[in-house]
Amino acid sequence: MKFPFTASIAGLTVFALCEVTSGTSPTHEPLTQFESLGSSSYRLDWNGAYGWTYFVQVSGDLSSWSYCPEMFYGENHKPLELTTTNSRVFFRLSYVDEPTTDPENDDYDGDGIPNLFEIEELGTDPLDGTSNGGDSEPDGLSDGWEIYHFGAITAYDGTDDPDGDGISNADELAGGTDPNSYDAPPTNHLKLVVHSQLR
Ligand SMILES: [Ca+2]
Ligand SMILES: [Ca+2]
Ligand SMILES: [Ca+2]
Numbered sequence: 001m002k003f004p005f006t007a008s009i010a011g012l013t014v015f016a017l018c019e020v021t022s023g024t025s026p027t028h029e030p031l032t033q034f035e036s037l038g039s040s041s042y043r044l045d046w047n048g049a050y051g052w053t054y055f056v057q058v059s060g061d062l063s064s065w066s067y068c069p070e071m072f073y074g075e076n077h078k079p080l081e082l083t084t085t086n087s088r089v090f091f092r093l094s095y096v097d098e099p100t101t102d103p104e105n106d107d108y109d110g111d112g113i114p115n116l117f118e119i120e121e122l123g124t125d126p127l128d129g130t131s132n133g134g135d136s137e138p139d140g141l142s143d144g145w146e147i148y149h150f151g152a153i154t155a156y157d158g159t160d161d162p163d164g165d166g167i168s169n170a171d172e173l174a175g176g177t178d179p180n181s182y183d184a185p186p187t188n189h190l191k192l193v194v195h196s197q198l199r
């Protein structure tokens with residue numbers, strides 16, 4: 001569901017779209033407010049909800065969108081202030097209504113890369129698991145996952161096991177475990193039952 005609004009400010013036409021891209025409470029879409037701060041600076045604000053996470057995307061043509069490298073969280077979030085010289089600006093506000101207390105380190109799209117790292121370091125989509133930087137080597141590990149964990153895409157391959165826990169990097173990625181931290185293998189308890197017979 002979308003509800004766009006427009007405003008003309010000093011010859012600059014600014015559009016804002018509020019679009020629901022995730023969540024299960026479409027009846028509680030945040031009411032957006034938009035204002036000019038002068039000198040091509042703008043403030044976007046909305047009515048947030050406790051425990052919810054918000055992402056803001058910006059576009060100049062409604063075709064190419066970029067995430068603002070900042071996370072917004074809860075009812076007392078900080079409004080977004082933006083300066084631009086573009087003749088037209090569009091905003092898209094997305095929210096996730098799954099309650100969380102650690103939105104920056106959560107991984108909403110399940111690609112193994114935390115939300116904040118996606119928007120701040122990689123420029124990938126934190127709400128799209130296929131947006132992970134690709135696999136340019138290729139070694140079965142997404143570039144984004146490798147950069148997050150190893151700082152480079154050439155440090156290790158999918159079959160390597162730098163933490164020595166017997167779980168390859170490819171399996172750590174698939175299982176959502178940390179490739180730099182020893183994960184104890186599952187313990188198989190062998191139960192020995194001895195039957196004796198009294199004569
Ligand atoms: Ca992610
Ligand atoms: Ca992603
Ligand atoms: Ca490992």
Ligand SMILES: [Ca+2]
Nearest residue numbers: 178179181183
């Ligand atoms: Ca591990």
